[in-house]
Amino acid sequence: MALFGSKDKATKSKIVQPTVIRTQNVAREIVSLAKSYNVKPESLDFNILEVHTYTRVNDATKESEWESVQEGNLYELDDETALLNKFFQIKQTYEIEIYSINTEEENPYSNFKIAVGANASKCKVYLSIAAGSSLTYSKRLDQELRILINKKKIRAGILINIFDEMLDDSIAKISAIVRVQDSLVFKESKTILIAEGFEPTETTNDTLILHYEDKEDIDEDTKVDYASRGFIQSVREGEVLIEYIKPKLGLPGRNCRGEFMQPSEPTISNEVTFSIGDSIKEVETQNSVQYISKENGYIAFDDNTYYIKTDMDIGEVSFKTTGNIISGLDSDVNLSVKETDAVKDAIGAGMEVEVTEIDIDGNVGSNAKVTAMKATIGGQTHGSSIVRADKLDINVHKGTAFGKSVKVTRLEHGEVNGTKVNISQAVGGKIRAKEIYIEICASHVDAIASHLIEIKKLQGSENTFTIDPMIKKSKQEGLNENKGIIEKLEIEIKEISKEVEKYTQLVKDGAAAFNDIKKRLVSYKKSGVKMPSSFVKKYKQFTEVQEQLKEKQTTYGVKVDQLKLQKSKTSSFQDDICEARIINRDHWVGYNEIVFQLVKPPVRLVHKPAQGSPDKIFGVVEIEPGQYEIQAMTE
Structure with a gap:
């Protein structure tokens, strides 16, 4: 009698009589028998009568006989040494009884929807239980589940009772739950590993990986920036630039069909034919040969040789020729851009350059960005360009510049932000720095410094010279934070x-x-009389109040000291402005303003030197407590 089967009804006039067959391929026999009776294979089921397992070692010299393995000895076949011997062979034959499914007979497992599947190598076999499947407890549940699963495995060509030591445990877990609950419904689909052979290790073909080209992984949804196409590939000391993966023969395996899986021979098609210079070292590992940079710079390939360079001369940086050049400030790459034609841009419109040092003979175009540790620009910068460098030297500046030490030959309505700024000639523009030195100052210059502004020759008017200790963002943030702390304290x-x-x-x-309670307690103690609990309680309460007072007084003292410290920090900002100076070594001409921005109180003091005034040095003086004014000073 079948334990389960399809619900499809077999045609009554074409019932297959129980037929016993001995075969290695059950699925094929069922299809063949169904065809001979002109019925659907789904209308047939089978019982497993006997399972015969055979093995042999069939080497290249002679063909040996198949030997039968007793059922009790099957798990001994899981020996890895034997199974991974390519001459070892294993097969199973099944004696089965095929019959037509009786659709009128109740099938207790009709709602237990399962399938057996395997991975591509057939080394792992899984039981899939569909969501909604159900089981009801019976005394033979364990045995019937095993028969049910084994029949599925046999149909799939999977060996049974081999490689499946975990099957009994999986069945026992399901059966235990059903036994406790009387029934079980699988609310979600479930996948269980029920057999596992020996997965082969894949053969490794030789590969040449150019790591220096693959440092940035671009997401497929990211918009491609065609300007950043990697004209140079910057590298760092110790970076793996190129790696040759050695060919390696994989390890054999055997799948759950009993098939030996011989790894394929590796393909060798990427052997190294290039040479390397002294700036690159070769390191061989078990699986690869790595070519590692010995210094910072960029990788170059010439005459079939890789090496690291730091200096590069090019004509221009443009979208057409190079694209953006981004190697990093710490890359040690020094770039020299030779274009000097006044009507062309050495750094083209919209281009970005980031290197350690850059020497630009010509102009920097619109919306271009140049970043370096040290930069020299022999031409002029466009009004929309931005240049950043710790040490910066610009011939004609119309854009925006940031640096620590900045020199500008001619400032034409550009903006300069730095620590120490030297301007040979200023014709309009904005300057912000700790110290500002201007050789010749024309008109419409807005100079803001935290410590010093010095003009050698003043030729124009409508200039504003401002001392503001809070010019740096960090100082302003520090002052704001200090004010907040003071208010809180x-x-x-x-x-x-x-x-x-x-x-x-x-x-x-x-x-x-x-004091009265204290005297009484002392008296009680001397007399050896037990002290009243009410006296002891009041004594403790008072001492606790004294301790709390002491604690509050200590906290008060600490907070007061902290307040004094924070107020002294605010005063230090004010002290900075009192030490600051605005100096004009020339006579005053036209209309110009001198401004000192006080910190506390936040007052803007303004002085307008009269034309022809001989006063050269100006500073802030505290004339009365909290009262300040701008005065002419001596050296």
């Missing part, structure tokens, strides 16, 4: 002061009673 001190007053009064009011 003042509130805390006010609250603690009230607490101190409160506990001081409590101690004062209870002092007389406390």
